[in-house]
Amino acid sequence: MKFVPHSYQAYAINEVIEKPEIGLFLDMGLGKTITTLTAVTELLHNYFSVHKVLVIAPKRVAEDTWSRETEKWQHTRYLKISKVLGPIKTREAALKEKADLxxxxRENVDWLVKHYGKDWPFDMVVIDELSSFKSSASKRFKQLRKVRPLIKRIVGLTGTPAPNSLIDLWPQLYLLDRGERLGPTITGYRNQYFNPGRRDPSKYIVYNWVPKDGAEDAIHEQIGDICISMKAKDHLQLPERIDNVISVQLDPKEREIYKRLERDKLLEFDEQDVLANSAAGLMGKLLQLANGEVYDDEGDTVHIHDKKLDALEEVIEESQGQPILLFYSFKHDRDRILKRFKQAEELNWEDSIARWNKGEIPLLVAHPASAGHGLNLQDGGHIIVWFGLTWSLELYQQANSRLDRQGQKNSVIVHHLLVAGSVDEQVLNVLQGKEQNQDALLEAVKARIREAGGKA
Structure with a gap:
């Protein structure tokens, strides 16, 4: 297939070629992989400015997406790809192969840096899902930081640069510019742009950081010259997305059990105890209970209600046979869904994707962490149901984008099953709040394509 770039892709390709360090904050569906591949091809074989390119990606994306995208297009089909995956001997053999990419x-970045040490051979590195390096304490960040001076060109790709807060930006930007814009240390970055929020004075622990007045604009201005932001709504004609909240009501007995756990952090049954040892643990238990079952201290489940299963059954009936992509949170959610709905199948990488896209699976059940990257499911349906929500904005957005992406022909309906008056509602509010904050970041650094002759 011949690749004819859209104006926004042509702009991004040129920016990657022109700038040795760049962050492409591209919304899902804008073709960040082929955009980057095209720029890499130019740099390798027309400009001769790089010689050995490393791509760091989520495991499933590393296994499939880059090679599949390379084979798809006429101008990249000749590229030789070596996948450094699997056992150590297989990885070592892959590194010895002569390849372009x-x-x-990302889990093996630590091993790769130790394997080469000072003899690091890659003069260009592409980090697919740069936000997976958002923790400055992670091994992958620390190891890549060691060899960053040896990297001539670096590209960071993500649609969610600040999935939790602007604090997440520092490690990602450091890998791009080695601290030039946001400072050389995370401590300095925090002190300059943030004030401590909720904290435990007795243990000197800060639980969250709040941007100082004007800090967001200052951060956006600092990084705007090397970060390009593009949102799908600005460049693609996508069908409308409809977000729907389905309120699930507990009966008085079930509501009392929920309130008791919320109040006492403890539930006692005949032979089982459910105990929450921390605030985070309590939130997890409440989310489990809202979904219908909760794990006890022994790891067994205590059944409380089937209200969400009943609500899901109504959604299925109202959908009148149209396929549904369902996201669950806990294993007991999955087990109960598969037991009650015999037509349901769990997502696996072997054949369920192809069968879903052919319309052969009426109810596809997946955990958002297993469907976050590199899965094109838009041909199989347009209805999403969240049986239980995730706290991760990145997982939430990526999961929804399996259907809400380029190629989708119908309006995407996203149903959220929320127990009324429960932590379910709080999670959705938090996700919406994070999305607003991230949108402010993306808007602030959005590429001025109009000024470059394209469509902004």
Whole structure:
């Protein structure tokens, strides 16, 4: 297939070629992989400015997406790809192959840096899902930081640069510019742009950081010259997305059990106890209970209600046979869904994707962490149901984008099953709040394509 870039893709390709360090904050569906591949091809074989390219990606993306995208297009089909995956001996053999791109999953970055040490051979690195390096304490960040001076060109790709807060930006930007814009240390970045929020004075622990007045604009201005933001709504004609909240009501007995756990952090049954040892643990238990079952201290489940299963059954009936992509939170959610709905199948990488896109699976059940990257499911349906929500904005957005993406022909309906008056509602509010904050960041650094002759 011949690749004819859209104006926004042509702009991004040129920026990657022109700038040795760049962050492409591209919304899902804008073709960040082929955009980057095209720029890499130019740099390798027309400009001769790089010689060995490493791509760091989530495991499933490393296994499939980059090689599949390379084979798809006429101008990249000749590229030789070596996948540095699997056992150590297999990885070592892959590194010895002569290739244009070497692709490794992010979990093996620590091993790769130790393997080469000071003899690091890659003069260009592409980080697919840059936000997975948002923790400055992670091994992958610390190891890549060691070899960053040896990297001539670096590209960071993500649609969610600040999935939780602007604090997440520092490690990602450091890998791009080695601290030039946001400072050389996370401590300095925090002190300059943030005030401590909720904290425990006795343990000197800060639980969250609040941007100082004007800090967001200042951060956006600092990074705007090397970060390009593009949102799908500005460049693609996508069908409307409809977000729907389905309120699930507990009966008085079930509501009392929920309130008792919320109040006492403890539930006592005949032979089972459910105990929450911390605030985070309590939130997890409440989310489990809202879904219908909760794990006890022994790891067994205590059944409380089937209200969400009943609500899901109504959604299925109202959908009149149209396929549904359902996201669950806990294993007991999955087990109960599969037991009650015999037509349901769990997502696996082997054949369920192809069968879903052919319309052969009426109810596809997936955990958002297993469907977050590199899955094109838009041909199989347009209805999403969240049986239980995730706290991760990144997982939430990526999961929804399996259907709400380029190629979708119908309005995407996203149903959220929320127990009224429960932590379910709080999670959705938090996700919406995070999305607003991130949208402010993306808007602030949005590429001025109009000024470059394209469509902004």
């Amino acid at each position: 070497y692709i490794i999953n």
